[in-house]
Structures are given as structure tokens and as C-alpha cells.
Amino acid sequence: MKIFLDTAIVDEIKEAWDLGIIDGVTTNPSLILRSGRKLEDVLKEISDIVDDCISGEVISTDHEGMVREARELMKISPKIVIKVPMTKEGLKAVRILSKENIRTNVTLIFSANQALLAAKAGATYVSPFLGRLDDISQESLILIEDIKEIFDNYGFTTEIICASIRSPLHVLNCAKLGADIATVPYKTLMQMFDHPLTDVGIKRFLQDYDKSQK
Numbered sequence: 370m371k372i373f374l375d376t377a378i379v380d381e382i383k384e385a386w387d388l389g390i391i392d393g394v395t396t397n398p399s400l401i402l403r404s405g406r407k408l409e410d411v412l413k414e415i416s417d418i419v420d421d422c423i424s425g426e427v428i429s430t431d432h433e434g435m436v437r438e439a440r441e442l443m444k445i446s447p448k449i450v451i452k453v454p455m456t457k458e459g460l461k462a463v464r465i466l467s468k469e470n471i472r473t474n475v476t477l478i479f480s481a482n483q484a485l486l487a488a489k490a491g492a493t494y495v496s497p498f499l500g501r502l503d504d505i506s507q508e509s510l511i512l513i514e515d516i517k518e519i520f521d522n523y524g525f526t527t528e529i530i531c532a533s534i535r536s537p538l539h540v541l542n543c544a545k546l547g548a549d550i551a552t553v554p555y556k557t558l559m560q561m562f563d564h565p566l567t568d569v570g571i572k573r574f575l576q577d578y579d580k581s582q583k
Contacts, residue, residue: 370543370544370547370548370549370550370551371392371393371422371549371550371551372390372391372392372540372550372551372552372553372558373391373392373393373394373395373422373424373530373550373551373552373553374391374393374394374395374552374553374554374555374558375394375395375396375400375532375534375552375553375554375555376394376396376400376554376555377396377400377401377403377404377406377411377415378403378404378555379404379411379414379415379418381555382394382415382418382419383418385555385558386418386419390558391419391558392421392422392550393419393421393422393423393424393450393550394415394419394422394423394424395424395452395474395496395530395532395552396408396411396412396415396423396424396425396426396452397424397426397452397476398426398428408425409445412425412442412445412446412449413445413446416445416446416448416449419448420448421448422448422450423446423448423449423450424449424450424451424452424474425442425445425449425450425451425452426451426452426453426476427439427442427451427452427453427462430456430458431458432458432459432461432462432465435451435453435458435459435462436462436465436466438451439451439453439462439466439471439473440471443471450472450473450474450493450494451466451471451472451473451474452473452474452476452496453466453473453474453475453476453492454475454476454477455475455476455477455478455479455483455487459475460475460486460487460490461490463475463487463490463491463492464490464491466491467490467491467492467493468491472493472494473491473492473493473494474492474493474494474495474496474530475487475490475492475494475495475496476496476532477496477498478495478496478497478498478516479497479498479501479502479512480512481512481515481516481519483495484497484516484519484520484527484529485516485519487527488520488525488527492527493527493528494527494528494529494530494549494550495516495527495528495529495530496530496531496532496552497509497512497513497516497529497530497531497532498532498533499512499513499531499532499533499534499535499539499543500533500534500535500539501533502533503535510542510543510546513529513531513542513543513546513548514546516529517529517546517547517548528549528550529548529549529550530548530549530550530551530552531543531548531550531551531552532552534551534552534553534554534557535557536557536560537557537560537561539551539557540553540557540561
């Protein structure tokens, strides 16, 4: 499973990339706002760090505006994937962009039907949101199972990005279900490194080494 980092903080991206554990980056308008920087500047800097797959989200609500924004974003870097909302206008834009060989990530997916329509429109990726479904007491992992089954049934090449990840357990379950990608906040990614027995083991090895040198 690929791991994307869900952030617009460049220092976080640099650290994760240097560790050799991420395959791309996703952003959204909220993350850009928190970074305190302009979208174009952030995307350009990220493109100098990672090899591929940098999501840049359009904000127009009509498909003509989305397509215009997408074409402008692609001027920043060919590594960019255009993030489009799951709306009728969004799928119109996906259809046009796919014919131009511009990759798209249809976001705010909350049902398997939405994922199916996005795949049929030509989406490169779909992003079902786990955490937000869990927040309203819906079984988010069932959604991943359903989308994967449908895509496998009909040979769709659209990849599943598990989004709105809230914990390392979300990542683990997505990997067990065979999702293509999980896009993970920096804090959650760092938590994936931790286990108390690892810490105890390292401490014991170091203590034993010190004793052996006396």
C-alpha cells in the first residue's frame, strides 16, 4: 500500500520523504490555510521534494472553472494531481481532464455509488473519507470493502485513497482490506513508528552493551 502525507507543511513533508516512507502528498484548502501560505507557492515547493502525486484542489463550483484551474495548476508541475469534489460538475470536469491525460482525485466520497460514478467518469483516484463517517456512527471500513469489491468486479483502474485517517488503526485496516493508498496526517504517521516493547528492547540492549564494556 502506498502512503501519502496529508499536509501542506513543507518541513513535515521533507522529514517524511527523507525517511523513505511516503509516496506522495495530499493537500486541501483547509491545510493550505493552516500553512499560512499561497497554494501555488506550497505546491511548487512540494514538487521540488517528492517524486510524484501531489494533490492540488480546485475551488470552482462549475466544471468550466474547475478545468481552467486544473490547467493552471498543471503549469506548476506535472507531478500534480487535480483534486475535484464529488459533484455533477466535478465529474464533468473529470471527464474533460481525463481526455487531456490530467490525473484527478475525486474527493469527499461517502458512498460506493459515488466512487462508482467517479471511476466511470475517468477518475485516477477516489478518496473515501473514513473519519467523518465514523463521526456519524457509520462503519467507514465497510465503504472501503464495497468500493474495492466493485472496482475489482469490473476492472476499474481507479485507485482507492483512504482519506480522513484518524489513527494508525485506520491505516492498518485499510492495508488489510487491500486499499491502494492511505493519506495520513503527519501526527498519525509518526505514531505508526511507536511501540512500547520497541522502546523497552532498545533500552535493554543499550544497558546490556554498557555492562559488557565494563
